[in-house]
Amino acid sequence: MRKLNxxxxxRPTLEIAxxxxxxxxxxxxxxxxxxxxIVETEAYLWNDPASHSFIxxxxxxxxxxxxxxxxxxxxxxxxxxxxxxxxxxxxxxxAVLIRALEPICxxxxxxxxxxxxxxxxxxxxxxxxxxxxxxxxxxxxxxxxNGKLRIExxxxxxxxxxxxxxxxxxxxxxxxxxxxxSGNRFVSRRxxx
DNA sequence: TGAGTGATTGACT
DNA sequence: GTCAATCACTCAT
Numbered sequence: 001m002r003k004l005n006x007x008x009x010x011r012p013t014l015e016i017a018x019x020x021x022x023x024x025x026x027x028x029x030x031x032x033x034x035x036x037x038i039v040e041t042e043a044y045l046w047n048d049p050a051s052h053s054f055i056x057x058x059x060x061x062x063x064x065x066x067x068x069x070x071x072x073x074x075x076x077x078x079x080x081x082x083x084x085x086x087x088x089x090x091x092x093x094x095a096v097l098i099r100a101l102e103p104i105c106x107x108x109x110x111x112x113x114x115x116x117x118x119x120x121x122x123x124x125x126x127x128x129x130x131x132x133x134x135x136x137x138x139x140x141x142x143x144x145x146n147g148k149l150r151i152e153x154x155x156x157x158x159x160x161x162x163x164x165x166x167x168x169x170x171x172x173x174x175x176x177x178x179x180x181x182s183g184n185r186f187v188s189r190r191x192x193x
Numbered sequence: 194t195g196a197g198t199g200a201t202t203g204a205c206t
Numbered sequence: 207g208t209c210a211a212t213c214a215c216t217c218a219t
Contacts, residue, residue, distance in 0.1 A: 042200070044200075050200070051200085052200080055216085058215075058216075059215085060214075060215055060216085061215095074200085074214085074215095075213070075214060075215090076199060076200070076201065076213090076214085077198095077199060077201050077202080077211080077212070077213080078199095078201095078211065078212025078213040078214080079201075079202070079203095079211065079212060079213085080201050080202070082200060082201085084200085097200055099200085125201070125202070126200070126201070127201050127202060128201090128202080166200075167200075167201095168199085168200055168201065169199090169200055170199095194218105194219085195217105195218090195219085196216105196217090196218085196219095197215105197216090197217085197218100198214105198215090198216085198217105199213105199214100199215095201211105202210105202211095203209100203210100203211095204208105204209090204210090204211105205207105205208085205209085205210100206207085206208080206209100
């Protein structure tokens with residue numbers, strides 16, 4: 001595994017969303033380190049009505065307007081956190097939502113945090129993976145290139161990328177901005193494979 | 194100052 | 207398949 005160049009995060013957001021598949025999300029917490037392979041993402045562009053940034057800059061979404069390579073973490077539905085990777089240049093508010101991971105390391109710790117034994121249930125949803133990886137508001141605005149929470153490139157097996165419409169939104173729902181690894185058991189919902 | 198909304202999950206029918 | 211939980215944030219008084 002190796003660190004990603006910061007330039008990587010300044011590529012077009014849709015390209016990053018697809019290239020992130022197969023990369024690893026790493027979190028070095030005090031209890032231990034957890035690692036998961038990214039198997040599902042969604043892209044949110046600046047002119048996308050489904051994006052938090054669409055209404056303009058607010059205290060909540062200000063991280064999206066910051067420079068690429070940062071983590072945008074937000075709390076939703078009263079119970080759940082979701083984690084995004086900020087992309088594009090400073091001032092252009094775009095991001096990639098990480099929707100699902102395949103657990104690689106620290107699985108016991110994930111099980112403990114989630115209170116579950118089923119590996120498939122640990123990270124197969126945006127709210128689940130944040131709990132398993134212990135990602136909270138504290139990581140909002142943190143550096144995903146060099147921080148304790150970061151993304152690294154790792155050797156990829158061959159896989160097919162599937163592109164479909166996104167999940168759980170109303171506005172902009174018709175845009176095909178969701179990417180996942182075809183046939184992977186850890187994607188959050190069944191799609192075309 | 195208060196109502197409405199949401200990039201979800203888990204429990205229950 | 208349906209539905210409540212639950213809270214930060216936004217927007218309208």
